[in-house]
Amino acid sequence: MADKLALLGGSPVRERPFTRWPIFGERDEARVLAALRTGKWGRLDGNEVSCFEERFARMHGCQHGIAMVNGTVSLRLGLMAAGLQAGSEVIVPPYTFFSTASAVIEANMVPVFADVELGTFNLDPRAVEAAITPRTRAIIPVHFAGQPADMDPIMATAERHKLLVIEDAAHAHGASYKNRPAGSLGRMASFSFQSSKNLTSGEGGILTTNDAELAAACRSLHNCGRIPSGVWYEHHVISGNYRLGELQGALLNAQLDRLEEQTKTRDANGRTLRERLAKLPGIYPQERPEYSTRHAYHLFMLRIVGEEFGAPRAALIEALRAEGIPSSPGYGFSLHQQPMFVNRAFGPYLPDIAEKLDYSQVHCPNSDLLCREQAVWLEQSMLLGPREDMDDIARAFEKVYAGRVALAQRARTSK
Numbered sequence: 001m002a003d004k005l006a007l008l009g010g011s012p013v014r015e016r017p018f019t020r021w022p023i024f025g026e027r028d029e030a031r032v033l034a035a036l037r038t039g040k041w042g043r044l045d046g047n048e049v050s051c052f053e054e055r056f057a058r059m060h061g062c063q064h065g066i067a068m069v070n071g072t073v074s075l076r077l078g079l080m081a082a083g084l085q086a087g088s089e090v091i092v093p094p095y096t097f098f099s100t101a102s103a104v105i106e107a108n109m110v111p112v113f114a115d116v117e118l119g120t121f122n123l124d125p126r127a128v129e130a131a132i133t134p135r136t137r138a139i140i141p142v143h144f145a146g147q148p149a150d151m152d153p154i155m156a157t158a159e160r161h162k163l164l165v166i167e168d169a170a171h172a173h174g175a176s177y178k179n180r181p182a183g184s185l186g187r188m189a190s191f192s193f194q195s196s197k198n199l200t201s202g203e204g205g206i207l208t209t210n211d212a213e214l215a216a217a218c219r220s221l222h223n224c225g226r227i228p229s230g231v232w233y234e235h236h237v238i239s240g241n242y243r244l245g246e247l248q249g250a251l252l253n254a255q256l257d258r259l260e261e262q263t264k265t266r267d268a269n270g271r272t273l274r275e276r277l278a279k280l281p282g283i284y285p286q287e288r289p290e291y292s293t294r295h296a297y298h299l300f301m302l303r304i305v306g307e308e309f310g311a312p313r314a315a316l317i318e319a320l321r322a323e324g325i326p327s328s329p330g331y332g333f334s335l336h337q338q339p340m341f342v343n344r345a346f347g348p349y350l351p352d353i354a355e356k357l358d359y360s361q362v363h364c365p366n367s368d369l370l371c372r373e374q375a376v377w378l379e380q381s382m383l384l385g386p387r388e389d390m391d392d393i394a395r396a397f398e399k400v401y402a403g404r405v406a407l408a409q410r411a412r413t414s415k
């Protein structure tokens, strides 16, 4: 007989917590303290942010990096740096965080949703092609969960239609596509250093590029429209102050020393867990195509097909949590179904255009299915421990599968 599920009164698979995030120690403290003691806390006075920009950009195959206050601003400034006009259409996936699309609206442009692939959770290159209109100017593929989107066909489409591509690499620090680093695959890329991210300073972001002109435009935009040859009170374009501070720069420099090792650990543990879980009926870990040469595993994602597994997603998640395995269903609905889109609550943006947009007509069945029924997320820090942690996660899934009949019964009676 199967072990009794913890949810039904049995003992849990695991009682110890997983690796806590963020990870920091004496080196982080020393670097932040040293920056503090210089009294040079703004990026224009010290060297921490500029040193970090150079290191991070280089690690991601780029000549230029412009650090900013967060990854939403870096996306928006990227669109603005390219000189795109108000009302331009920008293709984005519907299975992503709010910012991928909100940054487009805050640049006074129109997000157009193209569905994701069910297997990889990433933008479907064929859906991108189908979403193009004469007004399309840009594409923002998201490397969702830290796995690069299929960039070659997306870049080929962009080239054919003369479109700008900005990677939303908020999840993808250290990831690679066909051995080329995320961040260097489009014309520009945007990363986030918000608390949950694989590299964090609490808040922060960076824009990377190999295009010197775009880099100069971004640098100006993030610094109140100043230019290198200008004097302090001389402003050339509309913008604001989006500079990152030196204390965050110092912390990022210390954290960056750990990134390579942590990325290797997540990637190896992710592969192990994937192989184990794929053996269970109705459990489909995120597909890992050959082009995904390094997965950053900001999230370990899988799909559950309830009819095949024998219990629905909500029951699985509840049972896993009781077994000591934190997990979540992720987004409750696709991005275009957010109240902001339904009500076109765009504030002063897109005047004249907003009232003609009807996001209720958007058709993205894969994203909807993931949100409504199938997606399950595990957080990146769970992949930072030893192999035994992966065993615990896999054993908990196996145990829940073995106890699925009792679990489904409980789910039915508690309705």
Ligand SMILES: Cc1ncc(COP(=O)(O)O)c(C=O)c1O
Binding pocket: 070, 071, 072, 073, 096, 097, 099, 100, 142, 168, 170, 171, 191, 192, 193, 194, 204, 205
């Ligand atoms: C996919 C994606 N894009 C953009 C962002 C925005 O980054 P930030 O929170 O630093 O503004 C986030 C995250 O928070 C994200 O998950």
